[in-house]
Amino acid sequence: xxxxxxxxxxxxxxxxxxxxxxxxxxxxxxxxxxxxxxxxxxxxxxxxxxxxxxxxxxxxxxxxxxxxxxxxxxxxxxxxxxxxxxxxxxxxxxxxxxxxxxxxxxxxxxxxxxxxxxxxxxxxxxxxxxxxxxxxxxxxxxxxxxxxxxxxxxxxxxxxxxxxxxxxxxxxxxxxxxxxxxxxxxxxxxxxxxxxxxxxxxxxxxxxxxxxxxxxxxxxxxxxxxxxxxxxxxxxxxxxxxxxxxxxxxxxxxxxxxxxxxxxxxxxxxxxxxxxxxxxxxxxxxxxxxxxxxxxxxxxxxxxxxxxxxxxxxxxxxxxxxxxxxxxxxxxxxxxxxxxxxxxxxxxxxxxxxxxxxxxxxxxxxxxxxxxxxxxxxxxxxxxxxxxxxxxxxxxxxxxxxxxxxxxxxxxxxxxxxxxxxxxxxxxxxxxxxxxxxxxxxxxxxxxxxxxxxxxxxxxxxxxxxxxxxxxxxxxxxxxxxxxxxxxxxxxxxxxxxxxxxxxxxxxxxxxxxxxxxxxxxxxxxxxxxxxxxxxxxxxxxxxxxxxxxxxxxxxxxxxxxxxxxxxxxxxxxxxxxxxxxxxxxxxxxxxxxxxxxxxxxxxxxxxxxxxxxxxxxxxxxxxxxxxxxxxxxxxxxxxxxxxxxxxxxxxxxxxxxxxxxxxxxxxxxxxxxxxxxxxxxxxxxxxxxxxxxxxxxxxxxxxxxxxxxxxxxxxxxxxxxxxxxxxxxxxxxxxxxxxxxxxxxxxxxxxxxxxxxxxxxxxxxxxxxxxxxxxxxxxxxxxxxxxxxxxxxxxxxxxxxxxxxxxxxxxxxxxxxxxxxxxxxxxxxxxxxxxxxxxxxxxxxxxxxxxxxxxxxxxxxxxxxxxxxxxxxxxxxxxxxxxxxxxxxxxxxxxxxxxxxxxxxxxxxxxxxxxxxxxxxxxxxxxxxxxxxxxxxxxxxxxxxx
Numbered sequence: 001x002x003x004x005x006x007x008x009x010x011x012x013x014x015x016x017x018x019x020x021x022x023x024x025x026x027x028x029x030x031x032x033x034x035x036x037x038x039x040x041x042x043x044x045x046x047x048x049x050x051x052x053x054x055x056x057x058x059x060x061x062x063x064x065x066x067x068x069x070x071x072x073x074x075x076x077x078x079x080x081x082x083x084x085x086x087x088x089x090x091x092x093x094x095x096x097x098x099x100x101x102x103x104x105x106x107x108x109x110x111x112x113x114x115x116x117x118x119x120x121x122x123x124x125x126x127x128x129x130x131x132x133x134x135x136x137x138x139x140x141x142x143x144x145x146x147x148x149x150x151x152x153x154x155x156x157x158x159x160x161x162x163x164x165x166x167x168x169x170x171x172x173x174x175x176x177x178x179x180x181x182x183x184x185x186x187x188x189x190x191x192x193x194x195x196x197x198x199x200x201x202x203x204x205x206x207x208x209x210x211x212x213x214x215x216x217x218x219x220x221x222x223x224x225x226x227x228x229x230x231x232x233x234x235x236x237x238x239x240x241x242x243x244x245x246x247x248x249x250x251x252x253x254x255x256x257x258x259x260x261x262x263x264x265x266x267x268x269x270x271x272x273x274x275x276x277x278x279x280x281x282x283x284x285x286x287x288x289x290x291x292x293x294x295x296x297x298x299x300x301x302x303x304x305x306x307x308x309x310x311x312x313x314x315x316x317x318x319x320x321x322x323x324x325x326x327x328x329x330x331x332x333x334x335x336x337x338x339x340x341x342x343x344x345x346x347x348x349x350x351x352x353x354x355x356x357x358x359x360x361x362x363x364x365x366x367x368x369x370x371x372x373x374x375x376x377x378x379x380x381x382x383x384x385x386x387x388x389x390x391x392x393x394x395x396x397x398x399x400x401x402x403x404x405x406x407x408x409x410x411x412x413x414x415x416x417x418x419x420x421x422x423x424x425x426x427x428x429x430x431x432x433x434x435x436x437x438x439x440x441x442x443x444x445x446x447x448x449x450x451x452x453x454x455x456x457x458x459x460x461x462x463x464x465x466x467x468x469x470x471x472x473x474x475x476x477x478x479x480x481x482x483x484x485x486x487x488x489x490x491x492x493x494x495x496x497x498x499x500x501x502x503x504x505x506x507x508x509x510x511x512x513x514x515x516x517x518x519x520x521x522x523x524x525x526x527x528x529x530x531x532x533x534x535x536x537x538x539x540x541x542x543x544x545x546x547x548x549x550x551x552x553x554x555x556x557x558x559x560x561x562x563x564x565x566x567x568x569x570x571x572x573x574x575x576x577x578x579x580x581x582x583x584x585x586x587x588x589x590x591x592x593x594x595x596x597x598x599x600x601x602x603x604x605x606x607x608x609x610x611x612x613x614x615x616x617x618x619x620x621x622x623x624x625x626x627x628x629x630x631x632x633x634x635x636x637x638x639x640x641x642x643x644x645x646x647x648x649x650x651x652x653x654x655x656x657x658x659x660x661x662x663x664x665x666x667x668x669x670x671x672x673x674x675x676x677x678x679x680x681x682x683x684x685x686x687x688x689x690x691x692x693x694x695x696x697x698x699x700x701x702x703x704x705x706x707x708x709x710x711x712x713x714x715x716x717x718x719x720x721x722x723x724x725x726x727x728x729x730x731x732x733x734x735x736x737x738x739x740x741x742x743x744x745x746x747x748x749x750x751x752x753x754x755x756x757x758x759x760x761x762x763x764x765x766x767x768x769x770x771x772x773x774x775x776x777x778x779x780x781x782x783x784x785x786x787x788x789x790x791x792x793x794x795x796x797x798x799x800x801x802x803x804x805x806x807x808x809x810x811x812x813x814x815x816x817x818x819x820x821x822x823x824x825x826x827x828x829x830x831x832x833x834x835x836x837x838x839x840x841x842x843x844x845x846x847x848x849x850x851x852x853x854x855x856x857x858x859x860x861x862x863x864x865x866x867x868x869x870x871x872x873x874x875x876x877x878x879x880x881x882x883x884x885x886x887x888x889x890x891x892x893x894x895x896x897x898x899x900x901x902x903x904x905x906x907x908x909x910x911x912x913x914x915x916x917x918x919x920x921x922x923x924x925x926x927x928x929x930x931x932x933x934x935x936x937x938x939x940x941x942x943x944x945x946x947x
Contacts, residue, residue, distance in 0.1 A: 049111065050115075051111060052091050052092070053070055053074065053078065053091060053092045054123075055078040055091065056088065056090060056122070056127075056298070057126040058081065058084055060077075061078065062075055062078035064078070064390070067148075068290075069293075070092045070094060070293050071092065071095060071292060071293030072411055073092075073143065074092030076411060077090065078092070079389075080386070083389065086407060087406065087407055087408075088297050088300050088406050089122065090140070090296055090297030091119035091120075092145065093116070093265065093294040095292060096291075098269045098272060098291030099289070106270075119296065120261075123138060123296075129298075131161060131257055132166065132257045135169045135172065137162075138161060139160060139161040139166075140261070140296050141295075142157045142264035143294070143295045144156065144272070144292045145292060145295050150286070151414075153276055153277040153280045154268065154271040154272060155271035156195070156268075157188070157192055157195055157264040157267065158335075159184040159188035160257070160260050161260065162184060174305070180303060180305065182234035182235055182238065183234055183303060184301070185234070185238050187334065189242060192264070193210060193241060193245045193249075193253065194210065196267040199248060209248070214229075217236070268292065268294045269292065269294060272292045282860060282861065285866075285867065288863065297408075301401050302335065302400060303332050304401055306331065307400070307402050307403050308331070308332055308399075308402060309329050309330060309331045309368070309372075309399070310329060310330060310333050310398070310399045310400070311328055311345075311368070311398055312327050312329075312335075312398075313328070313383065313395075314327055314413050315383045315396070316393045316413075318393065318395075318414060319419055320416075321416075321426065321591075325380060326348060327396075328346065329345060329398075346368065348379070349368070349369040372400070375403070382405075382407060391427065391432050392412045393415060394410050394412065394413055395411050395413035395414070397410075415446075416457075417447055417450045418450055418586070420441070420442045421442060422589070424439075424442050427441075435602075439595075439599055439602060439934070439938060444908040444932075444938070447930045448472045448572050448931065450589075451586065451930065452472045452586060452927065453474050453475075453586060454586060455474045455581050455582070455583055463577050464556040464557065464561070465542050465544040465557070466539075466573075467539040467540055467542030467544075467574045468540050468541040468542075468853065468868075469572055470527065470538040470541075471528065471537055471571045473536075473537035474537060474569075474570055474571070475514040475536070475569050475571070476514065476515075476568045476583065477513065477515060478493060478496065479496055479498050479564065480563065481497075481549055483499075483502075483508060484508070486509030486512050486513050487512045488512075490514075496513060496515045496567055497516050497517070498545070498547065498554060499516075499518050499527070499547070500519050501519070501520040501527065502518060503696070507638045510530055513536065514537070515537040515539075515569045515571065516536060516537070516538040517539050517540075517545070517567075517576060518539075518542065519541075519543060519545040519546075519554075520541060520543075521540045521850050521853070528540050530635070538571050539576055541853035543853065544557060566580045596624060596933065596934075598937075599933050599934050599936075599937040600933060600937070602937040603933060603937040605914065605922060605940075606922075607624070607625060607922055607929055607933050608628055608629035609625035610629060610631075610901060610905070610923050610924060610926075611625075611628050611926060612636060613672075616926055617676055617680060619927070623927065623930050624930060624933055627685065627686070627770075628676070628683070628685040629905070629922070629924075630923050631676065631686065631687045632691065633687060634690055634691055634692050647708065648661040649662055650726070651719065655746060658744060662747065666750050666753060669754035670754040670757050672754075673685075673754060673759070674762055677762040678767060682768035685769075685770065685771055686772040686774050686899075686901070687755055687774060688813065689738075689748060689774065690747055691736060693726075693731040693736040694726055694736075695723065695731055696731075698719075700723070705719050738776055741790070742783060742787070745790055748787055748790045748791065752773060752794040755771050755795075755808075756794065756806065757798055760798065760799060763806055769806055770808075770809075771806070771808045771809075772809040773795075773810050774812060775787045776812075777813065778812050778814075779818045780818075784826055784829045788829055792810065795808055809897070811831050811833060812826065812834075814826075814834070814840070814882075815839035815840045816840070817840070817881060819885070820881045820882065820885035821884075823884070823885040823886070823888035823889040824889060826889070827888070827891075827892045827896050830889075830893070832897035832898065834899050834923070835882050835899070837873060837878065837900055837904045837905075838903055841870055841873075842870075844881060845869060856868050870903070871904075872909050872910055873907065873910035875909075875910075882917065883917045886918060899920055899923055900919060900921075900922050900923065903925070905928075906922075906928030907935075908931065908932075911932050911935035915939035915940065915943070
């Protein structure tokens with residue numbers, strides 16, 4: 001039977017018809033074609049759609065490239081079966097069924113039941129056993145399998161199909177191993193009760209009721225291991241388990257295997273939306289709409305006796321990338337026993353034991369290679385075959401049942417950043433990959449691990465809070481709450497500065513601290529920006545912290561932390577942990593250098609850095625920066641005597657007083673630029689003129705005002721009055737950016753003079769200098785015109801006076817939506833645009849970037865936003881404004897140089913967007929330069945993939 005439609009030969013309109021038998025359909029088709037019509041057939045999806053894909057016995061319906069439909073596990077099981085690798089027969093229910101399940105109130109699509117029954121029948125033929133047969137039962141596992149690996153996030157049911165009748169058949173199949181059969185029954189009842197009937201504890205504080213029963217039995221008998229439980233013990237435990245189910249859920253564990261199967265399938269689909277799975281997807285940016293596949297597979301048993309085992313292995317070392325096959329296994333165990341940690345695993349070969357610390361029990365145990373050499377050789381051959389086939393390091397699971405090897409899973413193995421680089425480079429050397437494939441293989445974020453000190457992955461961690469990962473790296477120190485104390489103590493001891501928020505006043509303490517934690521603020525807050533510039537690990541916006549300065553303590557939930565208590569922070573994950581966690585140093589390897597050379601050969605977009613000090617510049621150059629995309633001159637004013645001079649300028653009553661103070665700042669600024677130009681040699685340096693509101697340079701507390709008054713020898717009331725006069729209701733939208741230069745043009749004059757005099761001095765030394773002077777926060781054409789006129793006038797005067805020609809550019813930062821709208825007019829005055837996406841995002845969304853942390857996590861959890869727009873560029877909103885600004889700007893100035901200098905410049909997805917819309921460069925904090933380089937190369941390769 002078919003259904004379809006015809007396109008009428010004259011009207012060309014489709015006429016649809018219902019199901020026809022084959023003879024009528026053939027006649028109809030012939031007549032339509034003779035009349036000059038076109039035939040269009042449609043499959044009835046509800047009746048004929050394939051929902052179940054079988055595998056096993058050397059054949060499979062699916063393939064490895066069908067992960068979106070079959071999930072990673074199902075696609076790889078199908079691929080292994082097609083390769084002739086021994087895989088227990090089974091079938092995969094597609095991710096589309098999961099989507100239908102959620103969209104239709106937990107109902108299955110038409111036809112699924114028929115296809116599942118056909119899948120079971122196929123398994124029975126291949127495995128030589130029958131579902132619900134009391135003599136020769138086929139038992140199955142029901143497992144999840146999303147298109148990307150979500151380890152441990154979703155649910156599994158093993159040994160499904162057991163009941164008081166089929167257990168007798170299982171006893172016979174296992175050579176009358178009654179204990180084994182009852183152990184399987186115990187596991188099934190426990191999993192079914194936990195997963196399907198909902199008895200699994202909702203939090204770590206609750207004890208699993210089934211585990212509690214087992215522990216009570218073991219205590220009564222004075223035994224420690226589950227393997228010491230007798231057949232009688234297991235029978236009693238099964239009955240107690242069933243009683244718990246009746247008592248708590250008022251239902252029975254079903255005896256009908258078909259009812260068990262549908263219960264297991266539903267439970268796996270439902271586990272897609274458990275809190276832990278949702279949180280995992282949020283962290284790893286996995287779409288909630290994908291759904292999971294469900295894999296129903298024949299059980300094979302690693303716990304049937306002494307000739308049985310189960311294990312997990314990697315084709316290469318996932319921590320170091322070394323080319324060595326290693327893993328762990330347990331005799332007489334099922335898969336979950338290996339990862340549960342309840343028994344000490346053994347190593348599959350000697351190479352795995354090399355990395356074990358002295359005293360580890362596994363170091364003394366015999367290896368699989370020694371005990372079962374033939375099976376080990378078979379396993380070794382399979383892992384080699386799988387790695388070669390997938391051209392990637394594999395994470396495999398296997399079971400040995402009565403001397404026969406079965407492969408249960410293969411997937412691309414998770415690996416550290418260090419391992420990712422080494423594996424990619426080694427596979428190119430081995431001619432398994434070309435350079436392009438190797439570049440696409442490494443995740444840009446993994447490079448973070450190579451450039452910052454990290455916590456020892458083997459160490460135990462006691463996490464007490466989590467904030468935003470503002471500046472990557474690991475830091476350990478004693479808690480200090482005040483910057484001046486951090487500055488003092490930090491000379492001799494390691495300290496972590498913990499503040500509600502930081503200000504320019506705190507810079508000394510921030511520089512002395514090993515790490516910084518703030519309860520408030522976002523990824524572009526003062527603490528975040530300064531910490532990244534100093535390459536200091538920082539966690540900001542940690543709202544769980546309740547800080548009490550008076551008592552010198554903070555609480556995080558139930559945890560109380562006092563001054564001088566040790567904490568550890570991970571600026572790469574945002575975690576705050578109690579105590580001293582050991583760290584490990586990272587080193588730039590030869591493989592990393594080789595890999596980054598390949599990266600630079602393929603990327604089209606340039607990568608600059610945001611750097612304000614010589615120290616920043618040196619670090620950025622080490623990381624491969626090709627210029628400075630943002631040098632924030634205000635950061636040069638925060639330290640030592642400089643801030644006093646800045647305050648003198650702010651507190652001056654007239655222009656003469658301001659010019660006097662600016663005269664003192666001029667040589668300081670000039671020297672800063674001299675040092676930076678020398679380091680950058682012939683690379684471009686974009687310097688932003690003074691941007692922040694002036695109140696940021698002034699003290700706010702009575703104590704600080706008094707100290708400043710004493711230093712300046714003026715009454716505190718004078719300073720307090722000036723602070724009050726500068727107060728603004730919303731300073732981030734107030735008197736700042738180019739507005740300072742418009743009202744106080746002498747500031748623009750001084751900064752331009754400092755830049756150009758430094759450029760002349762350095763050029764005279766034989767170094768080519770390329771200053772790019774950037775006017776911030778413009779919203780009108782007149783602002784850029786007037787500021788440009790001042791800059792050009794001063795620059796020409798300086799170069800004429802010194803008799804040295806220095807090429808320079810005058811451009812602007814596009815960070816106000818109106819500027820993007822007027823980009824065609826502004827581009828006539830500007831030689832370059834630098835999109836300041838921190839402020840542009842803030843103004844487009846109407847979010848305060850320092851306060852949005854109070855609601856953004858909730859927005860992301862509820863799906864209102866996919867990502868924090870201050871961390872990853874909002875491409876459909878802010879991004880379109882940027883795209884329009886570029887198009888309009890280049891329409892009137894085709895030579896317009898365009899870059900981005902907001903924090904998004906180091907985010908891989910944002911870098912790809914910048915490449916796509918035709919920017920010349922991205923600029924980011926020094927530690928993120930390699931990440932941006934890799935992301936840029938990947939963007940170029942994705943745009944023009946070649947065979």
